Amino acid sequence: MTHWASDTIFYHIYPLGACGAPKRNDFTRPPEPRLEGLYGWLDHWQTLGVNALYLGPLFESSAHGYDTADYYAVDRRLGTNGTLAQFSRALHACDIRLVLDGVFNHVGRDFWAFRDVQERGSASPYCEWFTGLRFEGRSPYGDPFVYEAWNGHYELVRLNVSHPGVREHLFEAVRRWVEEFALDGLRLDVADCLDLDFQRALAAFCRGLRSDFWLMGEVIHGDYRRWVNPTHLDSVTNYECYKGLYSSLNDQNYFEIAYALNRQFGAEGLYRDLPLYAFADNHDVNRVASALHKPAHLYPLYALLFTMPGAPSVYYGSEWGLTGQRNDHSDAALRPALDAAAARSSSHRDLAQAITRLAHIRRESPALRHGNYQPLHVSAEQFAFMRAAAQERVVVALNAADTPATLELPLAEADGARLVDVLNPGEVFPVYQGRVQLAPLYPNWARILVVQV
Numbered sequence: 429m430t431h432w433a434s435d436t437i438f439y440h441i442y443p444l445g446a447c448g449a450p451k452r453n454d455f456t457r458p459p460e461p462r463l464e465g466l467y468g469w470l471d472h473w474q475t476l477g478v479n480a481l482y483l484g485p486l487f488e489s490s491a492h493g494y495d496t497a498d499y500y501a502v503d504r505r506l507g508t509n510g511t512l513a514q515f516s517r518a519l520h521a522c523d524i525r526l527v528l529d530g531v532f533n534h535v536g537r538d539f540w541a542f543r544d545v546q547e548r549g550s551a552s553p554y555c556e557w558f559t560g561l562r563f564e565g566r567s568p569y570g571d572p573f574v575y576e577a578w579n580g581h582y583e584l585v586r587l588n589v590s591h592p593g594v595r596e597h598l599f600e601a602v603r604r605w606v607e608e609f610a611l612d613g614l615r616l617d618v619a620d621c622l623d624l625d626f627q628r629a630l631a632a633f634c635r636g637l638r639s640d641f642w643l644m645g646e647v648i649h650g651d652y653r654r655w656v657n658p659t660h661l662d663s664v665t666n667y668e669c670y671k672g673l674y675s676s677l678n679d680q681n682y683f684e685i686a687y688a689l690n691r692q693f694g695a696e697g698l699y700r701d702l703p704l705y706a707f708a709d710n711h712d713v714n715r716v717a718s719a720l721h722k723p724a725h726l727y728p729l730y731a732l733l734f735t736m737p738g739a740p741s742v743y744y745g746s747e748w749g750l751t752g753q754r755n756d757h758s759d760a761a762l763r764p765a766l767d768a769a770a771a772r773s774s775s776h777r778d779l780a781q782a783i784t785r786l787a788h789i790r791r792e793s794p795a796l797r798h799g800n801y802q803p804l805h806v807s808a809e810q811f812a813f814m815r816a817a818a819q820e821r822v823v824v825a826l827n828a829a830d831t832p833a834t835l836e837l838p839l840a841e842a843d844g845a846r847l848v849d850v851l852n853p854g855e856v857f858p859v860y861q862g863r864v865q866l867a868p869l870y871p872n873w874a875r876i877l878v879v880q881v
Contacts, residue, residue, distance in 0.1 A: 431662055433613070433642045434703045435797055436525070437477050437734075437787050438741035441466065442484040442711040444493050445763030446744055449505035452491050455538070461507035463515055465767060469744075470522055472768045476747065476780070477787030480525040482615055484711055486512065492759075493529070494617060495536025495583055499601035509608060516609045525612035527642065528605065532598050532630075533622045534577075534584040537569065542585055546571060557594050559586040578618065589626040599633050606637050619645025619655055619664065627660050644705050656702045666704040666738055668692070673708055673732060674716055677725040677828050682811040685732070686803060689813070693737040693801040700800065706738035708746065711763050715743075715752040717776070723749065724872040726779055728826045731851075731874035734786035735815065735824045737801050747783045749776025789850055789876055795820040796876075804837045810869065812837055821879040823847055825866050832868035839864050839879070847877035 443449075447462035463486070473481065485493025488501045502512050516526050535542060541554040549572065550563050560576030567574055568582045578584040587594055605611045614634070616622060627645070634641040645655045647664040655661045669692070672685035692699045708716040708729060717726060726749055733740050745764070748771045752761040772780070790796045799815035799822065806812075809829040815822045827833045839845070845859040847866075851874060857864050866875060 433739050436480045436739050438480045438482050439473055439478040440482045440741050441744045442763045443486045443506055446766050448765035453505055459504040459508045461511045463506040463511050469768045474522055476784050477791055480527055481519060482527040485529040485531055490536040490538045494531050496531055497536055497538040512609055527613040527615060529617055530614040531617040533618045534586045537583055556591055557588055559588045589623050613642030616645045620647045620650055631660055652699055663703050663705045666706050670707055673729055674719045678721045680808045682806050686806040686811055690803055704738040706733055707741040708733055709743045715746055715750055717749045718751045718753045727782055727872050728828045728874055730783050734790045735796055745771050747780040749779050795822040805835055810835055823877040825869055825875045827869035830871050834867040836863055836865045841881055845881045848880055849875050849877050851876040
């Protein structure tokens, strides 16, 4: 049975940034329900065609959310558990599912069990909760012990997720999230660093709570099949295609993304049956409007994102061409405070309308949601492929040039068949002697053509 995520258009928000929360948590102020600012986005998400919201980290933490202090309480800078529960009800009333960040590989130094170790030393019952914790030497923070940090960041203390007490604590947190917030899924932070046996156990636990619970892992490198399989996760981040989406345009080299898509989803593709999570940007990488050399390329890029295999995701504000670049010291430019009303004044406000059209076309198309992938044409600035399902065949043709182009494509349909453009309504192209001529392909735009016989 097809998982609901395969029919989903995701929207990703980093809530501490979007809601304008203070950069650090002093753990003394009363909760402030900044999360309520997201209610202003509901109409926009419905218009856009979104049917799942991925909310980044929002449980009590020291600073950026990935340094958890308490898995059982919403960060006071965003509100309370009641604030999130009420917002979840509003989402579900709009037929929008809720996915949260599961940050289980590491915690912050303010995590209650780590603080117990700091206070009680080797007498703490939680010493074994942390990977590599030894009472010899001193940590970079001056603790009378050493411990393993995530990726050399000593403010992030690695959890020993093999420890029964740690698993019990984390699984109980997930159970509460499902019951209290009607949670539909989790994105596992740094899944490529997280113990695979833990992921298997977590998957079994989650599916015991809800048979349709969705688990997606953040994976930068590696064979995605290690994580996505019947006993582990449902999906992972498609970082391979993320890079190709923008660099193939910058380099006038559609061969790059065409190679990646064929390698993943073609006739002999490694991931033909894996519903990967497709994205153009997120809270960790430069905004796609900053990554692209030409703003006009936003249009063919999003046309590809919404027609390639996988479940597409839009990062908040990028549908209006919001820019932002990280630097060596901060990701703040990628995670700004933003409200939907202000973002609509962007110089790229037409982009949101184009994405809305693409999203609704995808939601109505079995071939774009579930169909296989077959390349038809690739050149420096033009790219065409077919998505085919039992009940529908769709041809997608992209033109990243600044001038119109013409493509002649081979098709198996007999004379009399025609291709009907659902992206540019009213335009129809006949099949003649096993070929179809698409002229013109508009500059920096696309055609999405349903095959009719």
